[in-house]
Amino acid sequence: MSVTIKDVARMANVSVASVSRALNGHGGVTAETQKRIREVATRLRYVPHNAARSLITRRTQxxxxxxxxxxxxxxxxxxxxxxxxxxxxxxxxxxxxxxxxxxxxxxxxxxxxxxxxxxxxxxxxxxxxxxxxxxxxxxxxxxxxxxxxxxxxxxxxxDDFGGARAMTEHLLGLGRKRIVFIAGPEVNHDVQERIRGYRDALSTAGFGGRAAVLHGDFTEESGYHAGKQALAMVPRPDAIFAANDMMAIGCLSALAEAKVRTPEDIAVVGFDDIPMARYVSPPLTTVRIRIxxxxxxxxxxxxxxxxxxxxxxxxxxxVSTEIVVRASCGGSDTVRRRA
Amino acid sequence: MSVTIKDVARMANVSVASVSRALNGHGGVTAETQKRIREVATRLRYVPHNAARSLITRRTQxxxxxxxxxxxxxxxxxxxxxxxxxxxxxxxxxxxxxxxxxxxxxxxxxxxxxxxxxxxxxxxxxxxxxxxxxxxxxxxxxxxxxxxxxxxxxxxxxDDFGGARAMTEHLLGLGRKRIVFIAGPEVNHDVQERIRGYRDALSTAGFGGRAAVLHGDFTEESGYHAGKQALAMVPRPDAIFAANDMMAIGCLSALAEAKVRTPEDIAVVGFDDIPMARYVSPPLTTVRIRIxxxxxxxxxxxxxxxxxxxxxxxxxxxVSTEIVVRASCGGSDTVRRRA
DNA sequence: GCGCGGAACGTAAACGTTTTCATGGGAGCT
DNA sequence: AGCTCCCATGAAAACGTTTACGTTCCGCGC
The missing domain is CATH 3.40.50.2300 (Response regulator)
Structure with missing residues (x-):
């Protein structure tokens, strides 16, 4: 620690300025002396004192x-x-x-x-x-x-908007016609964007009138309740898109409890791709954020x-998102990336 | 950024030394001047230049x-x-x-x-x-x-050793007599310690001869295979202790596939308490590391x-571990902390 | 041969603090 | 009143770099 540029300079028979120049590659030093200085520096295990350097360069790196x-x-x-x-x-x-x-x-x-x-x-x-x-x-x-x-x-x-839109499009592409969205806390900006993406895909497909948003709070339990609500809807939806994976998982429990088959009767998809998503039954199709x-x-x-x-x-x-297709949506098992 | 201690000193009609003393509370300054200096400093939004400070104090904080x-x-x-x-x-x-x-x-x-x-x-x-x-x-x-x-x-x-020992004792306390351990990669030091804890509890209870260790590699799949092996053992074990949760989860699948009931027929416990442990079926009893x-x-x-x-x-x-008791071991649902 | 330019290198200032030492003044004591 | 002592304060050194500016020296063209 206490070996300074002066020590290097002394050992190499040059001034501190030359040491600085040599070590920083600023030129103005003979190749020969540069080599000598470098050698001395490594031999002495010289490490520049960052505080001193930042003091003058005004950079902290x-x-x-x-x-x-x-x-x-x-x-x-x-x-x-x-x-x-x-x-x-x-x-x-x-x-x-x-x-x-x-x-x-x-x-x-x-x-x-x-x-x-x-x-x-x-x-x-x-x-x-x-x-x-x-x-x-x-x-x-x-x-x-x-x-x-x-x-x-x-x-x-x-890209919450794009991710939600792509997922909604994916469900529509699989032939799902009545897709319910489970939202999170109202104030959450990400949620707003996801809802917007969902609605956008729906209206683009000409299904704007079928948008239906239930409310949750991102917890598994609220997803469970929203799932129950969805089951009670008439006509019954054929797909549920939860604003995050935990709610989707809660939703799966609600469906399983009611003996409704996933994905045959109702597809369920989430958002986030938490590690657990892969392990629930059926494995959850979701939107992955490339964090x-x-x-x-x-x-x-x-x-x-x-x-x-x-x-x-x-x-x-x-930042882009990608759709991770697993069993819960009834599509094939792939990862699709969005630009 | 560019307001320095000198600026503060000038504005407060004192020397830089006094400013330094006042701001660092080193004493040697009248309460009155200290107050004045403090006021000027905040008014000027003065923030000491850390590099300069570290340069002389030799502390970077x-x-x-x-x-x-x-x-x-x-x-x-x-x-x-x-x-x-x-x-x-x-x-x-x-x-x-x-x-x-x-x-x-x-x-x-x-x-x-x-x-x-x-x-x-x-x-x-x-x-x-x-x-x-x-x-x-x-x-x-x-x-x-x-x-x-x-x-x-x-x-x-x-405390891998203590955690594994406590968990083994817990299983013994629930009346389980033939406990199989699923290990991880041999080189892993944590695994060694966990095995040691398992063996230690067994011998203390007088069951030293019943220790049985299967091998896995921390993946869910290897847990699945180890589970199959355990099922084939004669006499059949009444508890399986996996060296991590992922293997325990794989194990659960193997048991479910074989129509063996958990925890009635065989208890299954893990190590780590990954978030997923709470959500598998049945919820996994495990050892939590207080990271x-x-x-x-x-x-x-x-x-x-x-x-x-x-x-x-x-x-x-x-660092202590704690046992998280969920359904998979057949005990009551609590968290028990080890000192 | 002399001046000139440029490359290699050295000297010293500067960065913004903290801290040691010196200085002054006031209070308390004789 | 004069002395001492202490306390608040200021001046300046030091920390280890980088870099602007000099200085030296060498080669080259006139």
């Missing part, structure tokens, strides 16, 4: 990620994607997750200043006002799935902003 | 986490625990995960030097030689579940090492 209090695989996949892309670019990743309320998030956000070259923000608290309050204007920032449209920050969203890709794209975007801060922000990027 | 290429909830729970504890101590978290091979891990490890005050390492590549090669001696390090016993680093492990607690404990330990580097390393800490 680090990006910060502000994430919500998230359990489960969404979180890990997202970080995976971010981390992968970051490493590829030689960037470090400073994470701060699991902040319960807006105040905590604000503190975390503030504390990151000066530690990072850019910020990835995905937080339920991150509305426009919050960001204005807590973000310095100069810090490049990418908003992930926050549905905030701001001139000042780039954003990146999941790692989301993280990766977010980081790429951020890196671009850091390198060329003045570029006009490109149109908001949308 | 950051700890690094080197993690394997992990999917799923284990990863996210672990980070959750670490992050929670870190925030509570005002520490930042620099993560580097998803490095495929030892070389990548080594690079990541090296690059963290000078960026962090301490290191949390959980990596399949992190054996003794690797660490000696790539870690500076001075950097406080905590090894998570790596089963490396080193004088130089602290370590923290999951977040693992991360939390690791960070606490590391923080202690950083604050008092010369303290003798306490005995290797072991």
């Amino acid at each position: 680090t990006i910060g990620a502000l994430l919500p209090d998230l359990h489960g695989s969404f979180f890990s996949e997202l970080i995976r994607g971010i981390d992968l892309a970051a490493r590829a670019r030689g960037l470090y990743l400073l994470v701060s997750s699991s902040h319960g309320d807006a105040t905590e998030a604000a503190i975390a956000l503030r504390a990151m200043q000066g530690r990072v070259d850019g910020l990835l923000v995905m937080s339920p608290h991150a509305d426009e006002a919050f960001l204005d309050e807590n973000l310095p204007i100069v810090l490049p920032t990418v908003l992930i799935n926050s549905h905030v449209r701001s001139e000042r920050h780039a954003s990146l969203d999941v 790692a890709e989301l993280g990766e794209a977010a980081l790429e975007r951020l890196a671009a902003m850091i390198e060329a801060p003045d570029d006009a922000a490109p149109e908001p990027h949308v | 950051t700890i690094g986490a080197l993690l394997p290429d992990l999917h799923g909830s284990f990863f996210s729970e672990l980070i959750r625990g670490i992050d929670l504890a870190a925030r509570a101590r005002g520490l930042y978290l620099l993560v580097s995960s998803s490095h495929g091979d030892a070389t990548e891990a080594a690079i990541a490890l090296r690059a963290m030097q000078g960026r962090v005050d301490g290191l949390l390492v959980m990596s399949p590549h992190a054996d003794e030689a690797f660490l000696d090669e790539n870690l500076p001696i001075v950097l406080p390090t905590v090894l998570i579940n790596s089963h490396v016993r080193s004088e130089r680093h602290a370590s923290l492990d999951v 977040a607690e693992l991360g939390e404990a690791a960070l606490e330990r590391l923080a202690a090492m950083i604050e008092a580097p010369d303290d003798a390393a306490p005995e290797p800490h072991v």
Whole structure:
């Protein structure tokens, strides 16, 4: 730790400036001396002191990620994607997750200043006002799935609309005519988009009048209840599209309990492709969100902003989804990707 | 960003030294001037430049986490625990995960030097030689579940042994007499410990001779095959203890296929408590690893090492497990915690 | 032979803090 | 009144880099 650039300079009989130039490949050094300096540096196990470097270069080579209090695989996949892309670019990743309320998030956000070259923000608290309050204007920032449209920050969203539309089209293509949608919490923006996709596919097919939306809250239990409701409908639907997998699974229980066959009588599909979806009976057809890709794209975007801060922000990027066809919809067993 | 301590000093009519003292609460400043300085600082939105600070204090307030290429909830729970504890101590978290091979891990490890005050390492590549090669001696390090016993680093492990023993005792307590264990890959240290716990409970109960271990590879499929094997055994076992939940689930399929009732004829239990365990039929009794607690404990330990580097390393800490009793073992539905 | 340009390298300033040391002044004591 | 001592404050050094600016030296063209 305590071996500095001066030690290297002394051992190599050059000035610190030459060491810096040689190690950073800035030229102005003979190939020969460069080689000598490099050798001395590795022999001494010299590692540049990052703080000193950032102090003068004003770069930390680090990006910060502000994430919500998230359990489960969404979180890990997202970080995976971010981390992968970051490493590829030689960037470090400073994470701060699991902040319960807006105040905590604000503190975390503030504390990151000066530690990072850019910020990835995905937080339920991150509305426009919050960001204005807590973000310095100069810090490049990418908003992930926050549905905030701001001139000042780039954003990146999941294609909930396209995924839901594609899934609805898939069901229609299989000959299903009465498709019921089970929604989640009203305030949830993703849910809104999914409903919109569902309705859009229906009206495009000329079935606009048949749209029927039941309400749930993302839990298995609410899916179970919605399933019961669907069974009671007249005419009975021939397909149920739940806004997430957990509700779809609850729905499956309701159908099984009523001795209704899936998919023969009623097809059931979900959204998210949680790991469990593959193991329920029948295996659940669902819409997969390519979460790692989301993280990766977010980081790429951020890196671009850091390198060329003045570029006009490109149109908001949308991350693709894909339909995973399993047994529960009565189609063939494949994965279909949407661009 | 560009407002420095000098700006604050000028505005408050004091020297930079006083500002530093006031803001860090080092004393030697009148309550009155301190108040004034604080006010100016917040008004100017002054945020200290961390690089400059670390340069002189030789502290980064950051700890690094080197993690394997992990999917799923284990990863996210672990980070959750670490992050929670870190925030509570005002520490930042620099993560580097998803490095495929030892070389990548080594690079990541090296690059963290000078960026962090301490290191949390959980990596399949992190054996003794690797660490000696790539870690500076001075950097406080905590090894998570790596089963490396080193004088130089602290370590923290999951109590696989205790968990397996407790589960076996639980089955014995329910009157099961012929318990078969399905192991995982031989090389896996966790598996070894789980087998040891299983055997230990058996011999303590005087059933040492009845230990029977089948082999799997952690996949659902291998659990299915092991289940078939178990069914073919004479006399037939009355309980199956799988080394992880996925194999237990495969096992359940094998039993269902053979029209063997669970838990009436054969009890089935697993290890890990993956989210799916609750949803299979019957719901799976299993051993839960308190992963977040693992991360939390690791960070606490590391923080202690950083604050008092010369303290003798306490005995290797072991993180508790708990038995989650669901329907598949025929016991009552509770969670029992082990110390 | 002399000046000139450019390459290689060195010197020193600058980055923004913390901290040591010096300085001044006021209070308390004799 | 004068001395001492302490406390608030300021000046300046130090941390380890990068980089602008000089300096030296060599080769080349006149």
